[in-house]
Amino acid sequence: MVQKVRVGIIGAGTIAQVAHVPSFKKARNCELVALADPDERKLRHLGDRFGIPHLYADHEQLIRSDHLDAVVICAPTYLHAPMALEAFDYGKHVLCEKPLALDAASAQELVSAAAKADRLLMVGLNYRFRPDAQLLKSLIDENELGDIYYMKTGWLQRMTHAAVDSWKHKKKNAGGGVILNLAIHMIELVLWFAEKKKVVAVDSLVYKRSEEEEVEDSAFILLKFDEGSSATVEVSWTLIYEKDITYLNVFGTEGAGLLHPLRIHKLMLGNPVNVTPRLRSVGNPFKVSYDLQAAHFIDCIRKGERPFTPGEDGVLIAKITDAAYESSRKRREVRLD
Known part of the structure; x- marks a missing residue:
């Protein structure tokens, strides 16, 4: 070792x-x-x-x-x-x-x-290394929320975040706009929460505030899974609003899970009841996720183990984002093999 x-x-x-x-x-x-x-x-x-x-x-x-x-x-x-x-x-x-x-x-x-x-x-x-996301994932895997039939998620940033001189706004450097910079975070969680399912179709719409923009600044994506469930992703970095909005909601036949902040509701005697567990305080979830990711990378190298987020996961996400761009260009749903 x-x-x-x-x-x-x-x-x-x-x-x-x-x-x-x-x-x-x-x-x-x-x-x-x-x-x-x-x-x-x-x-x-x-x-x-x-x-x-x-x-x-x-x-x-x-x-x-x-x-x-x-x-x-x-x-x-x-x-x-x-x-x-x-x-x-x-x-x-x-x-x-x-x-x-x-x-x-x-x-x-x-x-x-x-x-x-x-x-x-x-x-x-x-x-995927955030403690709140890992808790929600464990509840999904343990079938605590029942069959997951719908997920909705989004990352909407105020226009003040936009910096048109940034490399992220250059097609050659970034490859795309909000889909590759914001939606990709939401897609990574959706695919992880639904890892037992397969995305079979992608439909998307993109928007530019100006035709002079090289990349999209707003987008909506619909993912369809093989057994009939679905997920939506909405992203923008030109929102005219007082604050940023980030959310991920998971809906199942027996309950629902929300991130940002974490909330878990389950049906009890026919009524939704808040059963959110108390998370041990470990600091800023964003920074903690990078600490855990770095530690995992080092451990995998030392022990010769396969990482929790292997390159193959990056390929799958890229197939989804490729399909989203193709769908927006052709203005129709794109089927995946």
Whole structure:
């Protein structure tokens, strides 16, 4: 068993600053030894703050270095696949932020490359590590809510979040707009909660406030499952409202579960009763999810185990988002094989 895993992080943007770097810095059996970003000011600041010894303006130098075992990729989306492929070529394990690649075919290429290199590929689906989401998942698996027939979820951001000069608004860099940046979080949970079911059809609508926009800023997606149940996802980053709205509601024949905040209701004597269990306070769920994700990645490398969120999950999510874009272009439902 590997004693300590030496990790390098590519990208010094917001998600690296608030999540990945702090989480890997404090993870057990881990040494955060390298960081790469072309913005040398951010690179030096983050490196000095967390005591990271090796700093690179060129990510290729980090990947090719001999003093690390694993790479965490949190760069713009269009760089995910080429960076991961290069990491496998140099014998590194990879944790890649979602989406795994710009499309399902490229995501599948990463899964194949990881297998060929005998390296671990884990996709960053941090919502699945949230304690509240894990509790709801356990109730679904134990059939406490009965047969799940409908899920509705959304992430609606105020227009103040929109920054048109961001890479997320550039088609070439991001691959898409709110579907690949916001809906993907909701889709990851829906697919996990319904992992015993198969998505057979996707229908979607997208909207741009201006034709000058390169990517969609609002979208609605309908997922249909093989046994007749369904799920809806609505996302936007141009909402004219006083606050952001994030929700995920799961409805079953015997009860319902809601996230943000967690609420569980069950039928008792024909009436809905709030049976929400008390969660042990573990801090900010967002930060905790990244701490648990980092710890899991390290454990999987040390023990040679398959990750909880393998690359194959990233491929499935990419198939759904590919179908959503195809549906919006063709203005019809898209069937999945």
